[in-house]
Amino acid sequence: MSHGRTDERQVTRDDLGAWLIKGNADLVDLAGRFARDPRVTSWCVRPGYRARLMRAGQPVLFWASGSRGRLPYGVWGIGRLTGEPVPGGEARAPWTVPLDLTVLPEPRRLHRDRLRADPRLAGLEVFRQPQAANPSYLTRAQFTALADHLPEAAPGHHRPPPRS
Numbered sequence: 001m002s003h004g005r006t007d008e009r010q011v012t013r014d015d016l017g018a019w020l021i022k023g024n025a026d027l028v029d030l031a032g033r034f035a036r037d038p039r040v041t042s043w044c045v046r047p048g049y050r051a052r053l054m055r056a057g058q059p060v061l062f063w064a065s066g067s068r069g070r071l072p073y074g075v076w077g078i079g080r081l082t083g084e085p086v087p088g089g090e091a092r093a094p095w096t097v098p099l100d101l102t103v104l105p106e107p108r109r110l111h112r113d114r115l116r117a118d119p120r121l122a123g124l125e126v127f128r129q130p131q132a133a134n135p136s137y138l139t140r141a142q143f144t145a146l147a148d149h150l151p152e153a154a155p156g157h158h159r160p161p162p163r164s
Helices: 030-036 049-053 112-117 140-147
Strands: 016-024 039-045 059-065 074-081 095-103 136-139
Touching: 016 039, 016 140, 030 074, 059 095, 074 112, 136 140
Parallel strands: 016 059
Antiparallel strands: 016 136, 039 095, 059 074, 074 095
């Protein structure tokens, strides 16, 4: 008998398309923060095997979450990791991952309803486990599908590299 989550997939470097980090815009004024400065240079992640897989150069998406009626929640930004996560100062403290990520202007953000309507993206982990800790992830196929929705001039816009 398994005591782990049956719907939690193991992330592997071979199938990793992009990391997805989340922030709750109901708890923090993310809209105001990103209006003042759309650059994100670090974010907290949970210690564990996923954080240990994070490396400089890997794509990362910023997902804003919250109550559905207030803001257009979904993918707000795109960028890359600039290094490996740094452990927190205390045991069980969050780690911090360095980023070069830019939050898109509001009209260019990808609303979650649009992404959920794409059958290639309906199974995203962030939809299946919205309360899961950072980081979440997209497979290569999911990241390629999501790239179809990104504006061409989005900072950091790219497709995942082909498998070697």
